[in-house]
Amino acid sequence: MNYKKEKFQVAGVSHYSDSIMKDIAYENDDYLLSVKELSETYDVGDRVFEYSFDDCNASLVPEPTNEHDPNAVRVEVKGILIGYVKRGSCSHVKNLLKSPDFDHVKVEIGGGKYKRLYEDDDKLKVEKDSCELFADLYIYTRQAEQEPEVAPVPPSATSSPAIGSAYSGSAPSPAAAPEKKKGGAASIALIVIGVLFLIGGVGNFPTDIFTGFVGLLIGGVCLYFGIRKRRNLKQ
The missing domain is CATH 1.10.287 (Helix Hairpins)
Incomplete structure (x- = not known):
């Protein structure tokens, strides 16, 4: 089965960081690696986060009673609210959910404390920093498999025109x-x-x-x- 994947931003994730870190995040063992060990797995500039998040199946729940935006769609993972579909994309998301081709929804979560490899005087070093939690929403819809294109059959040798003449595509004269x-x-x-x-x-x-x-x-x-x-x- 072929799928079409559309990406949307989840807004307000940082407001629900406590529940996300408690119930969804888990420690990333690579965060404890030394500089040498990190260089064997990661490239310069890569961020290695302290916590990891599996790509999770998500539930999208419209909130027509939302006092700030009656068109709002909440995003839940394992029953936990992690944010809302970014305003401006809600109508399109709702249409996808109603589509007979709708299949499933996934969320990718990231952020928090991280280490980053960098070079200084030809030496690898690590800096520590952090960023707010973020989440990207992916909606998958089923796509019909396309029939393979059949290449046109070239004219046979017996019906080929004489050298120097233009090929009209018509069959040779029966009298020939x-x-x-x-x-x-x-x-x-x-x-x-x-x-x-x-x-x-x-x-x-x-x-x-x-x-x-x-x-x-x-x-x-x-x-x-x-x-x-x-x-x-x-x-």
């Missing part, structure tokens, strides 16, 4: 094949007639020189044109 067959039969007939006249002419020479000469002449002409026509058909 029979014409070639007639030409082939005619060339064979000329060759056979020529051979027969040559044989007759040679046979008549002892008794009738004139008839024998005419037979050789006619046989030679027929044989010449028959062979020539045959060669032209093969080209």
